[in-house]
Amino acid sequence: MTFQGRNFNVIQDFTQAELNYLIDFAIHLKQLKQKRIPHHYLEGQTIALLFDKTSTRTRSAFTVAAQDLGAHAEFMGAGDVQFGKKESDKDSAIVFGSMFDGIQLRVSKQETVDTFCEYAGVPIWNGMTNDWHPTQMLADFMTIKEVYGSLAEQSLVYLGDGRNNVAHSLMIMGAIMGVSVTIASPEALAPASEVLAEAQVLAQATGAKIRHLENPLEAVADASVLYTDVWVSMGEEAQFQERIQQLMPYQVNQELVQHCQKPYIFLHCLPAFHDSSTQIGAEIKHKYGLEAMEVMDDVFESPEAYQFQQAENRLHTIKAVMAVTNGNLFIPDLA
């Protein structure tokens, strides 16, 4: 299994064995961290963290992961990097690649990451684009594996906007890992048919069932993982009212989870509008009379909720990705 020098761009670039390795390695790194055992695989390296929009978990995870691995992380935001405005992505990639040992990008356009992968000459880590969210997938599936001990036989149901990067990534990841994924959303917010079709083809290797359902109650019936995400993605804030109307039936609340016929866990990639304690949450309450949006407190604060473990796992999984692609580790073939 060769990871050294590879990019971590989209999930499809990796096999089930490789993704399992990354998850297991992340679990190992988590234990090292808890026992305070040093793991400076990237000693002396400097990595770039390039963002064209704000980020809490991804930035924190990459920064701390770099620190734990003995590398220095340099953050650059939208004001520091051109992202095609004054300098082409290709030129930026060549320049950054000539100075840094690895580059994380969290940018709107997937093409920007693709271009960096092509020209930077150092490992590129896709921290999220409008199309894909691959590092989130590792953290999500690591969490499922930690809770259940195995990914086999798991069935994940995502409720909400099925067109977004998380929903799409979940379908592909599930297909490769053998975890059935149901996207529950109204038809207007159904996943892209191309991604659904691609996931269904890839799922033949594993027997996972990948499907889209409109009925949320039917969707959650045999779920072992309930997953939701913000209803209004970054940049779509003007569409709050329409989205609330469309997605209210998909809210994860006590009424919905009562339709789960077996034990489940709840996941959320955060931030979550689960109460009115945030500024936007308060505005929503004032404007629409809603206490919460995609998830109610009664689920978010329940013993079934693992979103904070999931958030912490961003660190360990991202560290695993950085270490294997840039740390010259010995990784035996596990075929």
Next chain:
Amino acid sequence: MAYINQLIQDAQKYLMNTYQPLPLLPNKGIESRLYTEDGSVYIDFLAGISVNNLGYSNKHVQKALHSAVDHLIHTSNYFYIPSQVKAAQLLVEQSFADKVFFSNSGAEANEGALKIARRKAYQQYGPQKNEVIAFTHAFHGRTLATMNMTDNASYREGYGPHPEGFTFVPYNDVKAFSESISERTAAVILEPIQGEGGVHVAHDDFMVALRELTQRFDAALIFDEVQTSMGRTGKLFAYEHWGIEPDIMTLAKALANGVPIGAILAKSDYAEVLTPGSHGTTFGGNPLATSAAVSVMEVMLNEDIPALAAKRGDYLRTGLQRLAQDQPLIQEIRGKGLLIGVELKQAGAAIVQAMLERGFIINCTQGNVLRFLPPLIIREAEIDAMLAALSEVMAKISGQGSHTE
């Protein structure tokens, strides 16, 4: 669905009936995936019959083509064409050859290669040195001359009289070959790995004998690398596996990743027999095709696509070998890189059909050899998915077989 039904009817009405297309209508391709108008996706292990080696929608090739379209699609060979010169330079630098002639297709390139070989033999030894040796299971094209080097009698039936001087010798049979070649032989043509003929790989001793005997009798050794080339076998050109250089090599298919093109590459003593007016083509080497060819070569070299093909080929072959361990349908696995044949103990058409229903385009040649020719950028996860489907399909089919016995 109504649209495709209408299209099928119109095709039957207006097109000559030479192919029997599948009732699918692909309208978009990305990397190894083909999307049809009804939203289905297929992982393509046929890649336009070994044409789309860089996958669908390769950005470099698209960019080169856009630029050519914007500037000049065609002039003619009455003018200098920079991309034609550049493509030739890249091919010469990467191969044994000294000169290149661009044509429109593989068959046209093979015809041209024969013309060169016969003209050289004629000029040096006279008209009696004109014979051409080809091999069993060979496929070199369907034009009036090349079909005489294509070992399928049905392809020739009813098209006579045929040009004279063509002989077939068993592939990989050193003795038969040594008994067939003579002072009258002008050319020996073979595919280093036969594609259409069932993915047979030339044996090392056979290759050595070919080179020695063609040199002794001063006959042109022509490698038809139309299907094996542009990285598919794990090397840019398949002949590199044997360390033996031909005198002439023909290319097409993947050379421009989908834009029709062919090429004859030759050492200078062969290339020099062509002089102004002695051979030609209207479209061959035009700006559109050669711009694409240049971009393909750049990607091949910059991204070391042949090495990727070798790696992904090993991955696919290992998976197929694992499948063969408990799958009695499989007789033999052959090939190099991502040109792989799986010979079955029975006909393969039902497997091809069942795989198509599961979203995988594979191909069967010679009736019982499954042929895998995916884009060289195929992902390992896609290979895993295909292997899983193939395993199920074969289990089902071999299970059915045992019931009927």
